[in-house]
Every structure is written in structure tokens, then in C-alpha cells.
Amino acid sequence: MDFEMLKEWFTMENIMKLINEYRSFGPLPGILLPMLEAFFPFLPLVLFVMANASAFGLWLGFLFSWMGACVGALLVFLFFRRFGQQKILQFLHRHPSVEKLMKWVEHHGFGPIFLLLCFPFTPSAVVNIVAGLSNVSIGQYLLAVVAGKMVMIFTISFVGYDLNALVTQPVRTIIVTFIIFLLWYVGKRIEVRLNKSVKREHSGG
Incomplete structure (x- = not known):
């Protein structure tokens, strides 16, 4: 199975089948799937969270997804x-964009990490890596991850726990679509502002 076929396999139907197939393991599949996404960013976190909410209910689905995503990020x-600092990873430090972002995260700490992790359309894997390479404290990072992932995952869980309602209740569908668009738009605006701040501080330094 090549990479493209692997990506095509991850549909809502297949993920639901996977979770139901391993129901005997309790919440483990629901926790492991979001955790794996932290290591393999091409995996569809949004689908994992929605499937968990649909399979386990809103609150348990949210809890399992939140736990998995936070543990994976950590x-x-x-x-x-x-x-x-190992030689094999030294190339990351030398990358201009990574270096700038590291300095900016070190200077601002909690704020940018929290904001970026609130939105499902920002590259959280990059945020985790940059935070790990920077000098930001573990406490600051952990607080930002727990809070940011909570906002993001609860929003997706709320959308996913009753997918039938998206078809049978058009008003709900419109509201959900608007929320998703708003999250995408705000996330992108924050990302642009962060990039501008990084460039401004780098040129000022």
C-alpha cells in the first residue's frame, strides 16, 4: 500500500469500523488514533476526533481525543x-524559518503556542517540534497544549457527535459550516500575523 492509497483509506466509515472492531480494548483505540497523528501529521486528526465523538458520545469521545492528542504532542x-541537539537533527536548527520561529516562541512563550493549537488547520506538528527545539519551559508548553487542544478538539467533537443532524437539520449544518470556516479563517490570520511578527523581530534584531 503506497502513501496515496494509505491517505485514501482514512475515511469516516473506515475509521468507525476500526474503532468498533477494537471496542474490546475500551477507550484505547480512541486515544491511540489522535496520539499517532502527532507523529504522523498526514493522518486526519479531524476525522479521528469526529469518529470518537460519534462512537463514544460527545463527552467521552472528546475526552479520549483530547487525552490522545495531548499525550502525542507532549x-x-x-x-x-x-x-x-544530536547531529542527525542539527539541520533543523539551521533552517532559517525554524530558527526565527524558535526565537519568537522563546520570547513570547505560552501565547503563540496556545493560539496555534486552538485551530485544527494550523500545522501543530511544526509547533510541537519548534517548541521542543526552543528554550520554552515544559510547564508553559504543557499548559498551552492542554488548553489549546481542549478548545480545538471540543469544537470538532461537537460537530462530529451527531453527523446525521448535519443532514436532517439544515440550520445546524449552516452553523457548523460557518464555525469551520471561521476557525480556518482566524487560524490563518493568526498564522500570518505570527509570521509577520517573526520577520519584524528578526529584522529588528
């Missing part, structure tokens, strides 16, 4: 914090 952060 493991990626700790990996790059521990091994980021």
Missing part, C-alpha cells in the same frame, strides 16, 4: 527536547 515535544 511525546513529540520531549523527543525533540531530548534529541534535538
